Amino acid sequence: MRGHPAPAGSGGADDPVTITYVGYGGAGQDAQIQAWQVPYTEAHPNVTFVNTSPPDVAQVKAQVEAGAVQWDVIATAPYAAEQNCDTLFEPLDIELTVPEEDLIPGSVGKCYTANWINATPMAYRTDAFPNGGPKTVEDFFDVDKFPGQRGFVTNLQNGILEYASIAAGADPENLYPLDVDKALDELEKIRAVTTFAPNVGALQQAVAADQVDMFFLPDSRIVPQLAEGDDLTIVWDVTVASINAFAVPKGSTKKAAVEKFLASVMEPGPVAKISELLGVAPINMAAKLNLNEYASQVEVYNPKTNPGITVLQDIPWYAENFNDASTKLTNWLAG
DSSP states (O other): BBOOOOOOOEEEEESSSSEEEOOHHHHHHHHIIIIIHHHHHOOOOEEEOOOOOOHHHHHHHHHHHHOOOSEEEEEOOHHHHHTBBBBTTOOOOOOOOOOGGBTTTTTTTOOOOOEEEEEEEEEEEEEGOOOOOOOOOOHHOOTTTSSSEEEEEOOOOGGGHHHHHHTTTTTTGOOOOHHHHHHHEEEEEEEEGGEEEEEHHHHHHHHHHTTTTTOOOOOHHHHHHHHTTOOOOEEEEEEEEEEEEEBBBTTTTTTHHHHHHHHTTTTHHHHHHHHHOOOBBOOBOOOOOOOTTTGGGGOOTTTOOOOEEEEEEEHHHHHHHHHHHHHHHHHHHOO
C-alpha cells in the first residue's frame, strides 16, 4: 500500500476522509496517483488516498457478503459494475463538472464512471521473427506458420474472447453477440503454447523477460517497455479497445467523497495527463494531449498510427453476459 491514512470520515465538505483506492498496481497505478490523486488532494486537503491492488470483483463480493467492505473505489470493467449494480456496486449520483457532450458515449453508467479507453493491440518481439512476424489476428492462432510462445491476459476487458472469435471466423465489424464456446474452442488450439496471465502486470513481466514471443498487451503496458528499449513490433490489424471505469463497492461509507473525486477524473486536465503518462485514449474529447514518442506509437484512434480496425467492446452485451462469460473462461482455464 501507498499513502498515509488520515482519520476516516463520511466525506462531508471539510471532514477528513481516507479513500481506499484499488487499481492495477505497478507503474500504471503510479501514473494514476500522479495524474489524479496528487492534484485532487492538493485541491482537497481533507482527502487522503490509500492505494492497493489488484482489483478483483470476487474480492468485492466477499467483502459485501461479509458486511466488511474495505475498498472505496475500484478500477473495473463498466459491464462488471453494471451487471452487479446495486448488489456488489453502489448506484452513483455524479455531478459532472464537464459538459456531457465532451465525453465519449458510455462514459457514465448507473454504477460506473469512465476514466480512459484501453486498447490491447497485438505485438511481438522483433528479434523473435527476423523474417517478419504475424500480421493478422489469424496469424496469432497459426502455430505452424508462426511458432513461438504466445501471451494473453485472461481479463475479459483485454479482448481474449474477441480475438479468439475473430480467429474463428467472426466478422470484426459485427462481433456481438459473442459465441463464447466457439471462442474457447479456438483458444484450445493454442493452449499448449500460450501463457495465460492472470493480470496485465504478469504479462508485462513475461514480455520484459522475453518469455513470450507474441502477445496481446494493453497500450499502457507497451509504452513502458518501449521506453525501456524493448524492440517490439506493434501489429495494427484488428484491435480490441475497452472503456476502463471506476465503481464503488456496495456498502462503502465514503461514497459521497468518491463521487466528487470521480467527477474530477473526467475533467480535461486529468484526462490528458493520464493519456500522456500511459498512452491510453482519452474519454474527454476536450482534452489536449501532448504525447511523447512512446505513447504516440500506441495511439489507437489516430489513423496515421493505426490503419486497421478498432473494436470497442459492447457494454450492453457484456452487462448481460459478463458473469456467465467469466465463469466459462475460468472453468476452461482450470480444465
